[in-house]
Amino acid sequence: MTYAFSDILSAVPAMTPFVGPETLERRRGRPFDYRIGANESAFGISPVAKAAMAAELERVNWYCDPEHFDLREKLAERLGVTRDNIVIGEGIDGLLGVTVRAFTNPGDAIVTSAGAYPTFNYHVTGYGGRLVFVPYRADCHNDLEALVETARDERAKLLFLANPDNPTGTMLPPAAIAEALARLPEGCLFILDEAYAEFAPPGELPPLEAEDPRLIRMRTFSKAHGMAGLRVGYAIAAQELTAAFNKIRLHFGVGRLSQVAAAASLDDPDFAAAVVRQVEEGRDDYAALGRDLNLATIPSLTNFVAFDLEIAQASERMVALLDRRGVFVRRPAVEPLGRFVRVTVGTPEERAGFAAAFKDALQELRAG
Amino acid sequence: MTYAFSDILSAVPAMTPFVGPETLERRRGRPFDYRIGANESAFGISPVAKAAMAAELERVNWYCDPEHFDLREKLAERLGVTRDNIVIGEGIDGLLGVTVRAFTNPGDAIVTSAGAYPTFNYHVTGYGGRLVFVPYRADCHNDLEALVETARDERAKLLFLANPDNPTGTMLPPAAIAEALARLPEGCLFILDEAYAEFAPPGELPPLEAEDPRLIRMRTFSKAHGMAGLRVGYAIAAQELTAAFNKIRLHFGVGRLSQVAAAASLDDPDFAAAVVRQVEEGRDDYAALGRDLNLATIPSLTNFVAFDLEIAQASERMVALLDRRGVFVRRPAVEPLGRFVRVTVGTPEERAGFAAAFKDALQELRAG
Numbered sequence: 001m002t003y004a005f006s007d008i009l010s011a012v013p014a015m016t017p018f019v020g021p022e023t024l025e026r027r028r029g030r031p032f033d034y035r036i037g038a039n040e041s042a043f044g045i046s047p048v049a050k051a052a053m054a055a056e057l058e059r060v061n062w063y064c065d066p067e068h069f070d071l072r073e074k075l076a077e078r079l080g081v082t083r084d085n086i087v088i089g090e091g092i093d094g095l096l097g098v099t100v101r102a103f104t105n106p107g108d109a110i111v112t113s114a115g116a117y118p119t120f121n122y123h124v125t126g127y128g129g130r131l132v133f134v135p136y137r138a139d140c141h142n143d144l145e146a147l148v149e150t151a152r153d154e155r156a157k158l159l160f161l162a163n164p165d166n167p168t169g170t171m172l173p174p175a176a177i178a179e180a181l182a183r184l185p186e187g188c189l190f191i192l193d194e195a196y197a198e199f200a201p202p203g204e205l206p207p208l209e210a211e212d213p214r215l216i217r218m219r220t221f222s223k224a225h226g227m228a229g230l231r232v233g234y235a236i237a238a239q240e241l242t243a244a245f246n247k248i249r250l251h252f253g254v255g256r257l258s259q260v261a262a263a264a265s266l267d268d269p270d271f272a273a274a275v276v277r278q279v280e281e282g283r284d285d286y287a288a289l290g291r292d293l294n295l296a297t298i299p300s301l302t303n304f305v306a307f308d309l310e311i312a313q314a315s316e317r318m319v320a321l322l323d324r325r326g327v328f329v330r331r332p333a334v335e336p337l338g339r340f341v342r343v344t345v346g347t348p349e350e351r352a353g354f355a356a357a358f359k360d361a362l363q364e365l366r367a368g
Numbered sequence: 369m370t371y372a373f374s375d376i377l378s379a380v381p382a383m384t385p386f387v388g389p390e391t392l393e394r395r396r397g398r399p400f401d402y403r404i405g406a407n408e409s410a411f412g413i414s415p416v417a418k419a420a421m422a423a424e425l426e427r428v429n430w431y432c433d434p435e436h437f438d439l440r441e442k443l444a445e446r447l448g449v450t451r452d453n454i455v456i457g458e459g460i461d462g463l464l465g466v467t468v469r470a471f472t473n474p475g476d477a478i479v480t481s482a483g484a485y486p487t488f489n490y491h492v493t494g495y496g497g498r499l500v501f502v503p504y505r506a507d508c509h510n511d512l513e514a515l516v517e518t519a520r521d522e523r524a525k526l527l528f529l530a531n532p533d534n535p536t537g538t539m540l541p542p543a544a545i546a547e548a549l550a551r552l553p554e555g556c557l558f559i560l561d562e563a564y565a566e567f568a569p570p571g572e573l574p575p576l577e578a579e580d581p582r583l584i585r586m587r588t589f590s591k592a593h594g595m596a597g598l599r600v601g602y603a604i605a606a607q608e609l610t611a612a613f614n615k616i617r618l619h620f621g622v623g624r625l626s627q628v629a630a631a632a633s634l635d636d637p638d639f640a641a642a643v644v645r646q647v648e649e650g651r652d653d654y655a656a657l658g659r660d661l662n663l664a665t666i667p668s669l670t671n672f673v674a675f676d677l678e679i680a681q682a683s684e685r686m687v688a689l690l691d692r693r694g695v696f697v698r699r700p701a702v703e704p705l706g707r708f709v710r711v712t713v714g715t716p717e718e719r720a721g722f723a724a725a726f727k728d729a730l731q732e733l734r735a736g
Contacts, residue, residue, distance in 0.1 A: 004555035187372035229624030256597030
């Protein structure tokens with residue numbers, strides 16, 4: 001080793017949480033026709049946000065506000081919390097990094113579902129934490145009771161749950177979250193990744209109690225607001241916790257255009273609401289497609305649907321068959337989820353294109 | 369303490385590396401007329417970059433390429449290094465964070481000039497490093513010999529130098545850097561912050577030897593390219609080092625618009641060259657203004673000039689007097705730099721406005 005790396009880094013293996021579609025396109029030598037594998041929104045961004053960004057192009061020579069004052073103000077007002085209950089970060093990815101960093105001593109146990117969010121695992125490994133995985137239940141729901149029990153057994157510092165969940169699209173009811181919080185061990189923080197919160201039916205999200213010290217909730221402008229390329233996420237947490245984050249977060253990580261766009265999108269709530277309705281239609285389309293093709297789908301409360309190919313080899317082959325037909329989708333690598341392919345809700349045109357390619361690929365798959 | 373924070377975070381004091389101009393404006397209750405305190409470019413961005421961003425607004429619903437392939441390709445070609453000698457980050461700030469994290473065990477010594485870059489110090493503190501400060505020389509140049517000797521004495525893991533320097537605007541010749549590298553202790557990495565590289569005369573920057581394991585060089589699109597609000601920096605280092613960064617960096621931290629804008633700006637080198645010429649004119653204006661007002665200035669190779677108010681109290685008062693006149697400038701807080709005010713080169717109009725305010729403020733100051 002040429003370099004005197006830190007003890008933690010020296011022990012970190014090379015890993016890539018996600019191979020992005022651009023990388024896949026470089027490998028296959030041409031762009032995908034249907035990019036419906038990364039749960040990006042197919043429905044663009046608010047015209048209000050677009051206009052705000054176009055105007056702000058004149059000011060990108062200026063640094064951004066490192067306090068994210070205007071955006072936090074708007075979020076706080078909308079959510080009924082204080083500005084100091086909000087932290088802005090470079091997407092939920094950035095916020096997960098700060099959270100893991102804030103709590104993890106090398107060797108500390110961190111609990112999550114096997115097959116859940118690779119970037120969370122990447123951060124835990126990168127800060128020297130010890131990942132403890134809990135399998136999904138056989139019915140492909142998160143096993144929250146087992147997650148909490150494992151956190152107790154392992155004296156975990158963090159417990160991660162995506163709700164609504166990715167890659168399954170399922171959701172746990174508020175009562176289950178409340179029960180988990182009640183049994184959460186002392187010294188363990190519950191990270192609730194709510195990237196798909198806007199797609200959940202009203203009343204299905206746990207009530208917002210921002211000063212609850214057991215919980216941090218993370219949300220994003222990447223999904224319903226269609227701003228994955230702008231990297232804006234936010235966390236809702238007690239003021240003592242957000243104050244701690246302010247001691248270590250990257251102050252200028254979220255730039256001017258991103259802040260302005262996110263704030264403007266909040267001013268146009270009809271846009272995100274319309275996206276949610278379009279996504280519901282798309283999920284219905286995919287469920288109907290599954291029935292047509294005699295494939296089960298997991299009822300989803302997100303912007304994607306998992307199709308059940310029944311065995312992992314079939315789902316793995318399906319991803320390749322779809323790739324050959326110009327369609328980018330993903331499959332989870334961990335059982336019992338490996339038999340699914342996860343397909344993002346596209347526009348009606350994209351859905352039609354996917355349906356044709358999927359039928360064709362399935363014929364090839366079933367022909368052996 | 370409610371939370372079971374990591375040992376490192378528990379020891380980190382609350383600190384803010386920079387109070388941004390937006391925060392100052394909120395405190396004073398109205399915007400500045402002349403925002404020339406943060407070394408932002410007054411000369412906008414390349415029209416080629418602006419057009420590329422306007423087109424890319426249609427695709428911000430997509431995640432960015434986490435490998436920054438196109439931007440690294442262009443940089444590598446322009447710099448005559450390989451793509452794997454380049455790492456992209458959320459400004460130099462983000463890259464400094466990753467570098468400090470990669471090398472610092474709690475308690476490790478990290479050496480820098482007292483009065484140099486607050487955000488570097490912020491990261492060192494945030495990762496549990498032990499900052500060892502070396503004073504600037506009495507002539508306001510970095511004391512590179514003392515920095516290296518201190519790194520040897522302290523067995524430092526990192527040595528930080530901005531070259532051209534901020535807040536002085538001075539530069540050390542390539543021979544001095546080479547000598548420092550020759551005396552650098554084993555196990556210490558030299559971080560050369562070259563944010564102002566484009567403003568340096570050709571031949572004044574050390575030659576690029578990307579595979580030199582003793583050195584990492586950091587540059588940015590924030591200054592000559594006018595993109596401070598977009599948060600794009602890059603580091604040039606040996607492939608073994610960039611590979612290590614890939615194990616811990618935030619993969620999706622630099623968004624689509626930022627990547628596209630930076631790449632497009634590289635395609636328009638005449639733009640940055642014209643900015644550099646305009647900045648040279650502005651520095652000459654400021655030097656002449658200093659002579660008019662009987663104030664020394666430090667000859668600068670950056671986009672700012674430090675005016676010598678002779679004593680720290682005068683410079684502190686001057687910042688307040690200028691604030692009252694609608695002008696935002698900064699002063700270094702550490703001796704022997706405390707007697708300066710640092711003024712960013714503005715447009716000709718901004719320079720005229722500053723000159724008038726400065727004369728007026730100086731009259732008030734000298735009147736006692």
